[in-house]
Amino acid sequence: xxxxxxxxxxxxxxxxxxxxxxxxxxxxxxxxxxxxxxxxxxxxxxxxxxxxxxxxxxxxxxxxxxxxxxxxxxxxxxxxxxxxxxxxxxxxxxxxxxxxxxxxxxxxxxxxxxxxxxxxxxxxxxxxxxxxxxxxxxxxxxxxxxxxxxxxxxxxxxxxxxxxxxxxxxxxxxxxxxxxxxxxxxxxxxxxxxxxxxxxxxxxxxxxxxxxxxxxxxxxxxxxxxxxxxxxxxxxxxxxxxxxxxxxxxxxxxxxxxxxxxxxxxxxxxxxxxxxxxxxxxxxxxxxxxxxxxxxxxxxxxxxxxxxxxxxxxxxxxxxxxxxxxxxxxxxxxxxxxxxxxxxxxxxxxxxxxxxxxxxxxxxxxxxxxxxxxxxxxxxxxxxxxxxxxxxxxxxxxxxxxxxxxxxxxxxxxxxxxxxxxxxxxxxxxxxxxxxxxxxxxxxxxxxxxxxxxxxxxxxxxxxxxxxxxxxxxxxxxxxxxxxxxxxxxxxxxxxxxxxxxxxxxxxxxxxxxxxxxxxxxxxxxxxxxxxxxxxxxxxxxxxxxxxxxxxxxxxxxxxxxxxxxxxxxxxxxxxxxxxxxxxxxxxxxxxxxxxxx
Ligand code: FAD
Numbered sequence: 052x053x054x055x056x057x058x059x060x061x062x063x064x065x066x067x068x069x070x071x072x073x074x075x076x077x078x079x080x081x082x083x084x085x086x087x088x089x090x091x092x093x094x095x096x097x098x099x100x101x102x103x104x105x106x107x108x109x110x111x112x113x114x115x116x117x118x119x120x121x122x123x124x125x126x127x128x129x130x131x132x133x134x135x136x137x138x139x140x141x142x143x144x145x146x147x148x149x150x151x152x153x154x155x156x157x158x159x160x161x162x163x164x165x166x167x168x169x170x171x172x173x174x175x176x177x178x179x180x181x182x183x184x185x186x187x188x189x190x191x192x193x194x195x196x197x198x199x200x201x202x203x204x205x206x207x208x209x210x211x212x213x214x215x216x217x218x219x220x221x222x223x224x225x226x227x228x229x230x231x232x233x234x235x236x237x238x239x240x241x242x243x244x245x246x247x248x249x250x251x252x253x254x255x256x257x258x259x260x261x262x263x264x265x266x267x268x269x270x271x272x273x274x275x276x277x278x279x280x281x282x283x284x285x286x287x288x289x290x291x292x293x294x295x296x297x298x299x300x301x302x303x304x305x306x307x308x309x310x311x312x313x314x315x316x317x318x319x320x321x322x323x324x325x326x327x328x329x330x331x332x333x334x335x336x337x338x339x340x341x342x343x344x345x346x347x348x349x350x351x352x353x354x355x356x357x358x359x360x361x362x363x364x365x366x367x368x369x370x371x372x373x374x375x376x377x378x379x380x381x382x383x384x385x386x387x388x389x390x391x392x393x394x395x396x397x398x399x400x401x402x403x404x405x406x407x408x409x410x411x412x413x414x415x416x417x418x419x420x421x422x423x424x425x426x427x428x429x430x431x432x433x434x435x436x437x438x439x440x441x442x443x444x445x446x447x448x449x450x451x452x453x454x455x456x457x458x459x460x461x462x463x464x465x466x467x468x469x470x471x472x473x474x475x476x477x478x479x480x481x482x483x484x485x486x487x488x489x490x491x492x493x494x495x496x497x498x499x500x501x502x503x504x505x506x507x508x509x510x511x512x513x514x515x516x517x518x519x520x521x522x523x524x525x526x527x528x529x530x531x532x533x534x535x536x537x538x539x540x541x542x543x544x545x546x547x548x549x550x551x552x553x554x555x556x557x558x559x560x561x562x563x564x565x566x567x568x569x570x571x572x573x574x575x576x577x578x579x580x581x582x583x584x585x586x587x588x589x590x591x592x593x594x595x596x597x598x599x600x601x602x603x604x605x606x607x608x609x610x611x612x613x614x615x616x617x618x619x620x621x622x623x624x625x626x627x628x629x630x631x632x633x634x635x636x637x638x639x640x641x642x643x644x645x646x647x648x649x
Contacts, residue, residue, distance in 0.1 A: 053129045054108065057087065057101055059122045067117045075125070079107045086460045087124050088112060105129040114375055153473050156455030159280040163306035165271075167193045169504050170285055170307040172277045172449065175203020177481030177493030178313030179261055184501035185311075186268040190508060193305055194270050195277040195287055197296040200258035201265065203315055204482075205490040207254055208334040213357055215253040216337070217529050219246060220364035224531060232568055241365055247339055273305070277314075278450040282476050283307060309476055309504040312456075312464060313497065314449050316442040316482035321349065327412040330436045333358060343367045343434035345399075347419055349407050351378035353528040355439030360530050362435070363397040370431065372402040372421060379528055383540045383575070386591040390534050393571055402426060410436065444483045451477075468518040470500040478504065492524050523587075525603050527596035532572050535599035538587030538606050541577060550580035554612060554636025556628045558592050560643050563623040569593050574628035576602065576615070578636055583611040590628075598626050612637040 072089035075081055081101045088099050105127040112124055167190075171182040174196030182194040200207055226236045265272050275287040276296060289301040318332035329341055336358045346362050348355040351373030359369050371378065378401070379387045391401075402425030409420040409430075416432040446462035456472045456479075458464055464472055464479040471478050478500040481493030499519045506514030525537035544551045554576040558564035564572065572592020579586050588602035605615055615633035620626050634640035 054126055055103055055105070055129050056111075056123045056126050057103060059090075059099055059118045059120055059124060060102070067119045070112050070114055070116045070118060073110060073112065073114060075107050075110070077107050077109055081105065081107060081127070088118075090118060099124065101127070103127055103129050153455050153457050154452040156474070157281045157453040159284045159304070159453075161280075161284075161304060163284055164303040165193070166306040167191050167271070168307070168508050169193075169309045169311060169501070170195060170277075170305055171311045171313055172285065173203065173313035173315055173481070173483075174198075174201040174261075174272070175313060175315045175481060175493065176205045176490040177315070177497040178203065178311070179265070179497075180494040181311045181313060181480060181497030181501045182270050183264060183268055184498045185505055186270045188501065188505035188509070188514065190501075190505055192268075192270045193273055193307075194265060195273045195275060195285065195305075197274070197276045197290050199274070199293050200254075201261040201272065202254070202258040203313075205493075206257050206261070208337055210490050211257060212250045212254050212337050213333070213354075213361075214529060215250045216246070216339075216361045217357060217531075219249070220361045221531055223364050228568065243339055243342065250337070273303075275301075275303075279310075279452075279454040279456070279477075280304065280450075282454040282474050285310060307476070308508055309478065310454075311470075311497070311500045311504065312449065312451070312472075312477065312479040312483060313481045313493070314445040314483050316444045316488055318438065319441045319443050321407065321438055321440060323408070324410050324436070324438065325412045325417075327417065329412070329417050329434060330410070330438065332438050336362070336435075336437050341435045345370070345416070345431075345433045346435045346437065347372065347407075347417075347431070347433040348437050348439060350439040350441065351375070351380075351401075351403075352439060352441070353379065353526070353530075355437060356528060356530050358437055358439065359397070360394075367435070369398045370400040370402065370433070371398060372405050372407050372425070374404070374406050374423075376404050378403070379534060381526060381540075382528070382534055382536045383542050383589050385541070385573075385575070386534050386536060386589045389571055389573070389591045390528070390530055390532055393532055394530070400425070400427070400431075442482065442488055444485075446483050468520065469503045470496050470519060471503065487524055487526065489524060489526070492521075495519060495521060521607075523603055523606050525599045527599060529596055532569070532592045533595035534589075534591050535595040536587070536589035537599050537603045538585075539577060540587055540589065541575070544577060544587070549586075551586070552578040552580050552583075552612070552636050554578070554632040554634070556632035556635055556640070556643070558625075558628060560631075561623075561625065561628050563625050563627075564592065566623065567593065574598075574632045576612070576629070576632045576636055578612055584609050585611065585615065585633075588629075588632075592625065592628075594625055598629060601626070601629050616640075 068090040074086050083104050085101050108126045110125045169185045169190050170193045171178045172195050182192050186192045275289040277285050277287050285305050289299045290296045291299050324330050333354050346367040348359045348371040351371050405423035405425040408422045411418045417436050418430040420430045444462040446458040446464045451458050456474050463485050466479050466484050470480050480496035480500050482488040499517050502514045502517035523538040528534040556574045558570045558572040564570040574590045577587040585605045612633040620630040
């Protein structure tokens with residue numbers, strides 16, 4: 052046995068990249084080429100493979116570290132006794148680009164029961180948008196979905212039901228806040244069954260609407276689990292039941308000229324957590340089967356904090372544990388600070404740089420043990436534990452290899468800017484192709500894939516050129532207050548040494564925010580000092596998510612501070628804070644104190 056150090060290989064154009072994931076731990080046995088860490092640059096994320104096989108002795112990097120060629124990732128007890136110090140592995144491929152080796156495709160020799168121009172696998176926001184766009188362009192389309200309703204995670208167990216509950220929580224919070232303004236409502240009583248029924252009605256309205264839209268477009272919806280047979284045929288095993296994916300035994304083969312994979316993702320489950328109804332993922336949390344007094348949120352990202360907001364308003368005391376040094380990673384700290392201050396009353400304990408390492412289900416609760424900077428000495432008891440530690444793509448569950456489609460180690464399917472996989476007849480979109488896992492990204496990718504398919508099948512040169520070239524994709528935490536950001540953050544600009552001009556408009560100067568009794572927020576625009584163009588922005592405050600689109604548009608249009616500041620926004624609105632932030636950047640704002648002349 053030889054102790055060796057595995058280093059970061061040549062990573063191409065990048066001097067330094069950040070570690071965003073550590074995929075192994077001390078004691079793990081790793082193989083050659085097994086991914087060890089994921090790093091992220093401004094252009095792509097990539098997994099760094101191991102250059103040797105053996106047992107991990109010590110991890111030498113942690114989340115957030117910056118690494119470069121030659122940085123030591125870990126020490127390894129190599130199984131090869133004579134192992135020399137290994138050379139760094141070959142440069143890893145970015146997740147967004149096809150790695151080298153494709154699996155050998157199968158050839159299906161049977162006949163097909165039905166044939167379509169385009170088959171879309173998965174009926175989520177990416178899938179139904181692709182199917183509908185392809186049908187609108189004149190193609191014969193089938194949409195394959197294993198569950199009873201279309202809409203995928205977003206409509207059934209994600210964006211929409213969470214917002215239905217967050218709306219109710221916001222009204223309850225607003226009603227209690229009214230007491231400060233002289234209007235006192237009684238203490239609310241919550242009928243959980245009725246609330247759940249309301250949430251289900253909301254999702255039902257939308258998912259039924261999708262069925263109607265599919266019919267209007269003559270899109271054939273096939274209920275069943277799809278898996279690839281080869282690069283031209285998909286097997287569909289029929290499923291039934293209002294919930295779940297129970298197979299009926301009926302199987303059919305559908306042939307396609309083009310396939311669009313939109314099979315999405317599922318919640319990551321921590322393997323050491325016991326099976327217990329009091330330990331849930333976001334889908335379980337949305338069911339509201341438990342009314343907790345003490346709730347633990349494992350993972351301080353958007354999904355966990357949104358669900359925490361709902362449960363806290365309904366009466367739960369919250370603890371949150373996060374491995375990274377901050378909550379809501381990705382957003383600028385100044386935005387998050389406002390949210391954190393406003394929400395401090397909801398939390399008993401915010402444990403940062405801390406890990407959940409064990410949990411025991413006892414009759415009186417789930418006892419959780421922590422390790423790290425914020426870890427309490429004793430295990431803590433909770434009535435409900437929400438795991439919100441991320442989502443994993445479904446790429447390895449659809450027999451993509453039969454079509455020769457490359458699927459990365461973690462289940463993501465690499466695609467090009469036209470959303471095409473390494474196989475010409477197969478496209479992929481949405482959560483399954485990579486971050487950010489957001490519905491609006493999936494929808495736009497779906498449209499691109501459908502247009503390219505239509506261009507090729509119908510021989511339309513313009514459609515053939517369609518590509519996903521969005522400059523930015525906005526992110527929103529629909530907490531209270533909402534936190535929204537898009538493009539380059541101030542922290543990112545600082546880290547990259549990009550000189551910026553900042554325009555920050557505090558909502559203490561916004562007539563509308565003051566009138567609403569909610570002036571804790573601010574609007575911030577970030578301009579490139581050289582080009583004067585807007586490159587990013589963030590908003591924290593009520594309705595921030597509804598306003599962030601304007602910043603995205605400004606970035607896409609290449610606007611500068613004068614363009615935004617001279618665009619007349621209606622008064623008094625929260626939206627006018629965008630114009631005023633631009634004026635602040637330009638030095639022309641008369642709604643804030645004058646800038647002292649030097
Ligand atoms: P999905 O929505 O995952 O859809 C994939 C579909 O494929 C599913 O219906 C699945 O059943 C089906 N499928 C998978 N495999 C097969 C198979 N073999 N055969 C047949 N069918 C199959 N995003 C936002 O933008 N805004 C938000 O506010 C937001 N809130 C969220 C809140 C929560 C609690 C969660 C969990 C997610 C949230 N998201 C939000 C993320 C958003 O839901 C996803 O990014 C989005 O749904 C991805 O769309 P998709 O089409 O790629 O995949």
